[in-house]
């Protein structure tokens with residue numbers, strides 16, 4: 001066992017096939033965590049696993065669609081079976097598309113809510129009872145600074161991510177006194193495949209309005225997730241939303 005900040009912690013990370021989730025998985029493993037990688041993208045999961053220190057070894061990966069409640073339950077059962085428990089849950093999977101409200105059909109709205117918000121509920125509902133039984137744990141939910149400031153063409157995304165922040169605060173009030181600390185991270189624009197689909201105009205305008213003048217990297221978000229999972233660094237955070245966001249929102 002290593003002596004990193006997360007030595008021996010069993011961490012389940014969704015969205016681990018790409019971008020911020022993959023960077024968090026690598027950062028956690030470097031700190032000594034045993035990670036369970038979850039995503040719908042099997043090839044991406046294999047890439048992340050191969051990038052872990054030691055080439056994957058004791059870690060596991062799990063292919064699932066987070067919008068399917070039965071697949072979420074089965075995955076959590078498989079992770080508990082493999083690792084004996086979950087000390088840290090990181091809900092990082094997400095989707096993003098730009099659709100003006102007046103053009104948005106119900107299916108587009110519902111899919112966003114299912115992937116970006118309801119999956120957080122499903123994972124927490126499956127994992128938190130195990131944490132409570134074990135006497136503690138950490139939940140890190142990845143929201144977005146767009147929940148705090150809004151974004152044109154993103155009513156569905158902003159509503160889902162604001163929901164994640166409200167959910168985080170409510171769950172923190174419900175379980176913190178039993179040792180389960182629940183926090184959110186609201187990143188600013190981060191260069192990952194998620195924002196590849198947004199227009200070039202949006203990117204230019206967005207960079208120009210950032211106090212730091214640039215988008216972040218996934219590796220610059222991961223240390224915040226390490227902090228929230230660590231002891232003693234994360235011990236006093238619960239119900240918080242931390243903002244590695246290039247100064248986009250100043251809370």
Ligand SMILES: NC(=O)c1ccc[n+]([C@@H]2O[C@H](COP(=O)([O-])OP(=O)(O)OC[C@H]3O[C@@H](n4cnc5c(N)ncnc54)[C@H](O)[C@@H]3O)[C@@H](O)[C@H]2O)c1
Nearest residue numbers: 015017018019020039040065066093094144189190192194
């Ligand atoms: N990149 C940014 O600028 C930015 C900013 C703020 C918040 N975020 C949030 O960070 C999180 C990670 O985003 P990213 O930028 O790394 O994006 P990404 O596209 O690189 O990664 C998202 C991952 O989620 C997975 N995923 C999506 N739907 C899924 C489903 N139904 N079941 C299982 N897995 C699913 C994808 O396969 C992918 O691997 C998201 O929640 C996103 O909203 C990103």
